[in-house]
Amino acid sequence: MSFLITVYAYLFDFKKIAPEIPNFKTDEYDATTGYPNEKFIKYTLNGNNKKPINIEEVINEFFWEYYDTDEYIIDSITSINENQFSNVFITQTFKNYEIFNSKIKIVLNNKNGLILSKTEGIWKNFSVKDFEERDLVYSLAMMLLSMSNILNVEIDFNDVFCEEKSNNSFIAQNVKFSSNGEVLITKGLIGNNNNQLEAAWKLDFLLDYVYVSFVLSDLNGKIISGINYVSKFTMNNDVSNINSYIDSQKMFNDISELNIFDKNKYSPFGWNQDQKVNYMVTIGNNARVVNGECKYISLYYF
Numbered sequence: 001m002s003f004l005i006t007v008y009a010y011l012f013d014f015k016k017i018a019p020e021i022p023n024f025k026t027d028e029y030d031a032t033t034g035y036p037n038e039k040f041i042k043y044t045l046n047g048n049n050k051k052p053i054n055i056e057e058v059i060n061e062f063f064w065e066y067y068d069t070d071e072y073i074i075d076s077i078t079s080i081n082e083n084q085f086s087n088v089f090i091t092q093t094f095k096n097y098e099i100f101n102s103k104i105k106i107v108l109n110n111k112n113g114l115i116l117s118k119t120e121g122i123w124k125n126f127s128v129k130d131f132e133e134r135d136l137v138y139s140l141a142m143m144l145l146s147m148s149n150i151l152n153v154e155i156d157f158n159d160v161f162c163e164e165k166s167n168n169s170f171i172a173q174n175v176k177f178s179s180n181g182e183v184l185i186t187k188g189l190i191g192n193n194n195n196q197l198e199a200a201w202k203l204d205f206l207l208d209y210v211y212v213s214f215v216l217s218d219l220n221g222k223i224i225s226g227i228n229y230v231s232k233f234t235m236n237n238d239v240s241n242i243n244s245y246i247d248s249q250k251m252f253n254d255i256s257e258l259n260i261f262d263k264n265k266y267s268p269f270g271w272n273q274d275q276k277v278n279y280m281v282t283i284g285n286n287a288r289v290v291n292g293e294c295k296y297i298s299l300y301y302f
Contacts, residue, residue, distance in 0.1 A: 012226060019101040019215065019225035020192050024121040035114040037062045053113040055086055059106065062115060073098065079110065086110055092122045097168060098188035099123060100202050100215055101225070123191040131187075131199040131218050137162075139218070140185060143201045144172060146221030147214065151207075153177040179206035190215050190224055200224055 029035045040061045055077055063072060075089040085107055092102035105119040134142075140162055148155040159174045168187040175183045184204040189197040199218035204211070207228075215224045 012228075014226055014228050017223060017226040019190065019227065021101055022121045022123050022191060024119060026117060026119040028117045029115060035116075036066060036118075037113070037115050040065065041113045053110060055088065055108065055110075055113075058108060058113045058115070059088055059090070062106070071095075072104070084110055085116070094128065094189055094197060098186060098202075099197060100186075100188050100190045100200065102191065123195065123197060126191065126195045126197050128189070129196055129198045129219075139187075139201070140170060140172070142221055143185060143203060143216050144175060144183065146216055147183075147203055148175075148177055150223065151177045175205070177205070177207070179209045182206075198224065 035041075037058060041058070056074060059074060060070070063069060071093045072090050073093055075091055076087075078087045078089075079085070080087055088106040088108065090104040090106065092099045092104065099122075102122050103120075104122065105117075106115055107117045108115045132139075141157060144155060144157075144160065153176050155176060160172055161174065162170045162172045162185070165171050165184070170185045172183040172185055174181050177183075182205065184202075186202040186204070188200060188202060190200045191197050200215045201218060202213060202215050204213045206212070210228055212226065212228045214226045216222065217224055
């Protein structure tokens with residue numbers, strides 16, 4: 001048994017460190033209750049039912065009308081029931097930072113764009129415990145060092161590099177406590193039951209080939225919450241159970257699917273298949289092909 005298996009099995013009780021969640025509420029709409037976006041849809045289509053529905057446009061208009069805000073990001077849009085409907089998963093934001101333990105699910109009709117249901121778990125009337133004033137590179141190194149110390153695994157910052165993935169999101173490479181060496185680090189906020197949003201960093205990685213997500217305090221690097229995704233997820237799952245939530249980029253079916261962060265690394269022509277096993281990177285003759293583009297930040301800090 002490997003050291004990481006021992007750590008994974010005995011160090012964390014994920015039930016005890018599950019994130020606190022806001023109150024979830026579901027509203028369903030029909031012709032009797034009326035649809036929350038029917039005026040916008042009627043104006044947009046203007047009698048032309050053949051005009052394709054722009055789902056993101058529908059969601060954007062709905063948020064301005066219903067929430068009077070643009071503080072959200074769309075995580076995923078998935079068609080269901082033979083493309084008749086779409087599930088739209090959304091994360092609440094504050095000053096463009098993700099609020100990690102928030103979620104909104106909207107179901108809409110793909111044909112006419114009408115919103116059929118809304119399940120929301122968002123934080124309201126909150127105070128904010130802001131980020132410490134420190135250098136970005138120092139913060140990234142601090143979080144990786146904290147996680148390494150928690151797992152009792154050495155880290156050599158001479159070997160670790162970070163690539164900016166998107167706004168407030170980075171991928172660290174050559175990290176020893178991750179099964180494939182990669183850690184997705186996201187700067188954001190996490191809510192608690194005292195209606196406070198705390199500055200935090202979320203680390204997503206493979207721990208003994210199981211996808212895990214830890215949120216660490218920006219103040220001291222201590223664990224605020226943790227989730228392990230050990231079961232498959234379908235987009236029809238109950239979104240109010242936020243501990244089950246996982247988007248399609250974070251799903252994997254076997255331990256060979258190591259590259260979970262970048263869809264562009266999939267092979268469109270089947271070069272990711274070996275002996276009928278599908279891999280998430282190009283593989284064959286004991287060789288794996290990775291993106292050779294180099295846009296890295298050195299984390300040599302400690």
